[in-house]
Amino acid sequence: xxxxxxxxxxxxxxxxxxxxxxxxxxxxxxxxxxxxxxxxxxxxxxxxxxxxxxxxxxxxxxxxxxxxxxxxxxxxxxxxxxxxxxxxxxxxxxxxxxxxxxxxxxxxxxxxxxxxxxxxxxxxxxxxxxxxxxxxxxxxxxxxxxxx
Amino acid sequence: xxxxxxxxxxxxxxxxxxxxxxxxxxxxxxxxxxxxxxxxxxxxxxxxxxxxxxxxxxxxxxxxxxxxxxxxxxxxxxxxxxxxxxxxxxxxxxxxxxxxxxxxxxxxxxxxxxxxxxxxxxxxxxxxxxxxxxxxxxxxxxxxxxxxxxxxxxxxxxxxxxxxxxxxxxxxxxxxxxxxxxxxxxxxxxxxxxxxxxxxxxxxxxxxxxxxxxxxxxxxxxxxxxxxxxxxxxxxxxxxxxxxxxxxxxxxxxxxxxxxxxxxxxxxxxxxxxxxxxxxxxxxxxxxxxxxxxxxxxxxxxxxxxxxxxxxxxxxxxxxxxxxxxxxxxxxxxxxxxxxxxxxxxxxxxxxxxxxxxxxxxxxxxxxxxxxxxxxxxxxxxxxxxxxxxxxxxxxxxxxxxxxxxxxxxxxxxxxxxxxxxxxxxxxxxxxxxxxxxxxxxxxxxxxxxxxxxxxxxxxxxxxxxxxxxxxxxxxxxxxxxxxxxxxxxxxxxxxxxxxxxxxxxxxxxxxxxxxxxxxxxxxxxxxxxxxxxxxxxxxxxxxxxxxxxxxxxxxxxxxxxxxxxxxxxxxxxxxxxxxxxxxxxxxxxxxxxxxxxxxxxxxxxxxxxxxxxxxxxxxxxxxxxxxxxxxxxxxxxxxxxxxxxx
Numbered sequence: 001x002x003x004x005x006x007x008x009x010x011x012x013x014x015x016x017x018x019x020x021x022x023x024x025x026x027x028x029x030x031x032x033x034x035x036x037x038x039x040x041x042x043x044x045x046x047x048x049x050x051x052x053x054x055x056x057x058x059x060x061x062x063x064x065x066x067x068x069x070x071x072x073x074x075x076x077x078x079x080x081x082x083x084x085x086x087x088x089x090x091x092x093x094x095x096x097x098x099x100x101x102x103x104x105x106x107x108x109x110x111x112x113x114x115x116x117x118x119x120x121x122x123x124x125x126x127x128x129x130x131x132x133x134x135x136x137x138x139x140x141x142x143x144x145x146x147x148x
Numbered sequence: 149x150x151x152x153x154x155x156x157x158x159x160x161x162x163x164x165x166x167x168x169x170x171x172x173x174x175x176x177x178x179x180x181x182x183x184x185x186x187x188x189x190x191x192x193x194x195x196x197x198x199x200x201x202x203x204x205x206x207x208x209x210x211x212x213x214x215x216x217x218x219x220x221x222x223x224x225x226x227x228x229x230x231x232x233x234x235x236x237x238x239x240x241x242x243x244x245x246x247x248x249x250x251x252x253x254x255x256x257x258x259x260x261x262x263x264x265x266x267x268x269x270x271x272x273x274x275x276x277x278x279x280x281x282x283x284x285x286x287x288x289x290x291x292x293x294x295x296x297x298x299x300x301x302x303x304x305x306x307x308x309x310x311x312x313x314x315x316x317x318x319x320x321x322x323x324x325x326x327x328x329x330x331x332x333x334x335x336x337x338x339x340x341x342x343x344x345x346x347x348x349x350x351x352x353x354x355x356x357x358x359x360x361x362x363x364x365x366x367x368x369x370x371x372x373x374x375x376x377x378x379x380x381x382x383x384x385x386x387x388x389x390x391x392x393x394x395x396x397x398x399x400x401x402x403x404x405x406x407x408x409x410x411x412x413x414x415x416x417x418x419x420x421x422x423x424x425x426x427x428x429x430x431x432x433x434x435x436x437x438x439x440x441x442x443x444x445x446x447x448x449x450x451x452x453x454x455x456x457x458x459x460x461x462x463x464x465x466x467x468x469x470x471x472x473x474x475x476x477x478x479x480x481x482x483x484x485x486x487x488x489x490x491x492x493x494x495x496x497x498x499x500x501x502x503x504x505x506x507x508x509x510x511x512x513x514x515x516x517x518x519x520x521x522x523x524x525x526x527x528x529x530x531x532x533x534x535x536x537x538x539x540x541x542x543x544x545x546x547x548x549x550x551x552x553x554x555x556x557x558x559x560x561x562x563x564x565x566x567x568x569x570x571x572x573x574x575x576x577x578x579x580x581x582x583x584x585x586x587x588x589x590x591x592x593x594x595x596x597x598x599x600x601x602x603x604x605x606x607x608x609x610x611x612x613x614x615x616x617x618x619x620x621x622x623x624x625x626x627x628x629x630x631x632x633x634x635x636x637x638x639x640x641x642x643x644x645x646x647x648x649x650x651x652x653x654x655x656x657x658x659x660x661x662x663x664x665x666x667x668x669x670x671x672x673x674x675x676x677x678x679x680x681x682x683x684x685x686x687x688x689x690x691x692x693x694x695x696x697x698x699x700x701x702x703x704x705x706x707x708x709x710x711x712x713x714x715x716x717x718x719x720x721x722x723x724x725x726x727x728x729x730x731x732x733x734x735x736x737x738x739x740x741x742x743x744x745x746x747x748x749x750x751x752x753x754x755x756x757x758x759x760x761x762x763x764x765x766x767x768x769x770x771x772x773x774x775x776x777x778x779x780x781x782x783x784x785x786x787x788x789x790x791x792x793x794x795x
Binding site: 011012013016032035036039042043046047050051056100101107108109110111112113114117118120121124125128131132135136138139140143144145146147 | 351444445446447457461473474475489702726728
């Protein structure tokens with residue numbers, strides 16, 4: 001397997017220049033961070049009004065009603081950010097799809113081309129985080145706030 | 149005068165002269181100082197694995213004694229307090245002292261070999277991580293041996309853990325020992341993260357990293373994030389117990405539930421941390437025996453990371469029965485359901501790899517493949533507990549005991565034993581005995597399922613966990629006898645494994661460098677590998693450097709026997725995080741007893757704090773300070789001091 005020195009210089013990401021660090025950060029971490037923020041704020045906003053003091057109430061007092069709308073607003077915002085991250089990754093994948101040989105199947109199977117590998121992850125993490133956040137919407141529709 | 153920080157590395161060929169030079173530079177000196185001071189990742193890795201297996205054996209004996217007690221109703225082999233200590237110490241041992249450290253051992257041993265590096269990024273930190281782990285194990289087991297082991301379960305709920313209800317030293321041993329173990333885990337995690345991003349062979353871009361590296365990297369990031377939560381919790385518990393603070397004491401304005409939040413904030417990601425690297429072993433090992441690459445590499449790596457991300461949002465599913473508001477529980481329930489999707493990717497990939505491959509059924513293959521079945525059983529029972537109403541019925545029953553054992557034994561111990569069969573030849577140069585291996589596998593597999601499958605039923609029949617005995621005529625007698633018989637068969641299987649290791653270490657068939665025809669870099673070096681791992685730094689052109697000719701996935705070819713020599717001293721190569729482009733030559737530290745001395749100092753300090761002995765604490769503190777000073781003193785050889793100015 002010994003090769004000449006010229007074989008030591010195959011770059012794994014010929015299209016790396018097309019993906020800036022800031023955009024790579026957004027497409028990789030935008031979705032998960034949005035999900036995590038809505039998750040924590042949602043738990044706080046939905047749990048805190050049930051425990052304004054030591055004992056759990058059956059329902060939040062009237063002056064805490066805004067917290068439900070607040071949690072929903074955070075959720076919608078997180079959904080938008082996560083979808084934006086997924087969409088940005090999708091656009092990026094289109095730009096770098098020819099970075100290495102093989103199509104989408106080879107990309108998922110082998111992972112040729114580091115830049116398009118990142119873009120593929122961005123799509124899954126962005127849209128996946130949106131789905132994870134959206135799952136919580138079901139709870140808002142079906143579950144009582146305090147007493148279970 | 150030391151060498152310049154930046155110079156162009158010489159490219160050359162592997163050869164005996166180069167190897168002799170590197171051997172002299174990298175090998176550990178013989179004798180006690182060499183033993184205590186070695187920073188060779190392979191030596192540290194093996195120590196981790198051996199120590200973890202010894203502790204596994206101890207935890208296993210504890211389980212067997214418990215199963216004798218529970219084999220029939222109204223048995224009096226153990227007192228309730230003895231039983232409390234046994235099941236708590238069993239949990240502590242298996243989860244903290246075996247399951248995670250054994251994976252650290254494999255990763256320590258294998259990472260530089262998988263990544264084409266000469267060592268981990270921080271070899272002395274690596275040694276410290278092991279010595280502190282050993283010190284923590286000694287400290288925790290000292291408590292157990294003097295009758296002061298943990299007695300409140302491995303998750304140690306307050307208020308029972310507070311001094312008012314638990315006045316002995318049991319909880320102090322546990323609290324201080326866990327803080328010490330947290331240091332080991334944290335420094336080890338930091339080392340893994342830097343190694344993964346900075347020490348890969350040129351060309352090994354992040355889309356070419358073996359899945360096992362993804363698993364340990366992900367677990368390490370999680371550990372760095374969550375270990376502080378549990379260390380803080382145990383520190384606060386110790387303050388409550390010994391200094392009268394009220395963090396967890398409701399009578400003093402504290403919050404008992406805060407313990408559960410802090411513990412599980414750590415505890416659930418920890419569960420993923422002890423299975424993801426083991427899943428990585430299966431993902432890297434199974435394809436070798438299927439004679440084809442892993443199906444869906446990109447998605448499996450992604451699934452590993454996504455599982456850990458969602459793993460940060462499931463901790464309250466251990467607290468569904470605590471009376472938290474219903475809607476806030478739903479967030480955790482949703483996350484617990486969502487996490488099944490990334491987890492399923494690996495399962496689907498393993499099945500597809502077997503289906504599309506040409507499986508060669510070895511003992512390692514059997515252990516890896518059986519993980520799939522055990523994972524499904526543990527996963528389905530876990531999915532059930534993601535539902536709040538179902539969890540309210542199942543919590544604190546034997547169903548949960550069954551679930552957690554299918555998860556931890558099924559997705560940790562089985563892959564780990566498979567990994568021993570797979571990588572033992574690399575570590576020792578000898579193959580494990582296959583015939584004994586088959587007996588080993590089937591005895592473990594049958595015994596395990598006989599022991600833990602019926603626990604689902606006893607749980608559904610209402611048998612609570614953590615009872616030291618139970619009355620007759622509850623419908624549990626026959627099943628418990630079956631469980632006890634199964635646990636002894638399982639233990640016999642583990643014993644066969646240990647016998648196989650002991651016999652084959654010297655008497656096994658000679659393995660050669662690549663007995664399985666593996667695709668990754670560890671199989672490119674000798675078995676066992678030399679102290680410097682690779683004579684030249686390999687340059688990577690694909691994910692399967694040793695299968696390139698057969699697969700022909702890419703036009704480029706990796707260069708294994710020609711590359712950077714780095715033979716001017718104890719040198720390694722630092723590369724860029726994304727594409728592994730060479731950045732600079734790194735001077736690696738020599739062996740040192742500093743890490744060992746630091747661990748000894750911490751152990752003495754902890755015993756001083758435990759017994760409120762100021763002189764002992766001061767002595768420990770002095771040893772710690774001296775060890776740190778000696779360790780961190782800047783040395784010119786490592787380019788830690790500026791060159792003197794020449795006039």
